Amino acid sequence: MVAQSDFERACLPCYGRVLHLCQRMLGSRALAEELAQDTYLKAFEKRASFRGESSVATWVLSIAHRLCLDQIRKPTRELLVQEPRENPVACPEPARLESQELLNRLSPRSRSLLILRAGLELSYAEIGRILEMPVNQVGVYLQRARKEALEIARAEKML
């Protein structure tokens, strides 16, 4: 069993990436913060099952990603609505809004791939672990995701 202090030392530095992943997957800062907290709760509960086959960050990100997919599958669609700008810190810049709009229109798989690769700059191996797919498939699906995103971006004159 991993001690709480060791767990915190290993997991907390990747909180920014977890939050980033959740926010980009869901398009809502408030929901992302909630899910990031759930991620850490779940990671703490399951810390005994961490075998060290991947980095702690990858392991935590995979938990966050699974929670994001669960959230996306929920019937409510409110998560794609931009939150009110009550907090100036959370207020996204125009470029981020545009890219979020683009991500929201992608399939969950393409969205995940592009966020993990372009947003978080993870390696194919890390992406493979998070999405539970072989590394060679990551390249194939990433190519499809980029084509899908490029079509939307061209149509909307985002690039």
Added chain:
Amino acid sequence: MKNCHELNLSLYLDGESTEAAEHVAHCPHCQAELEEMRALDRLIRGPGPPTLSWPRPAPRAPIKLWLRAALVLLCLGTLTHLLVPPALPKPERHQVSHGHHSYTIEVRGESAQLLQMDIEDELGTQKVTYARKGTN
């Protein structure tokens, strides 16, 4: 050599394969597509990398010097009050006369008045006289 549609430009863009390198060097279409992919990545990456950290409570503002001095003085005052016993008022001697009897009583502070009230209760106000005899 593979044609444009057979190549996976993502692998080349991400440095996972150099298979497309030769083709891209001579294909303006693929060069343009690569450039678009780079722009797409930049758009998704956003204005800055995620540099957020675990939310911590905001650091407390440093205590100002004058406030520190005031706190030190307050602590010293409290300590002094607790450790040093308060100075007792100087005793007063009163001569109490009742009939043929005369007593000298020594009282301090408010207790003089209280004692007078006690004596008056016992003996009756009319018959008691008081005379201050001076202090120590």
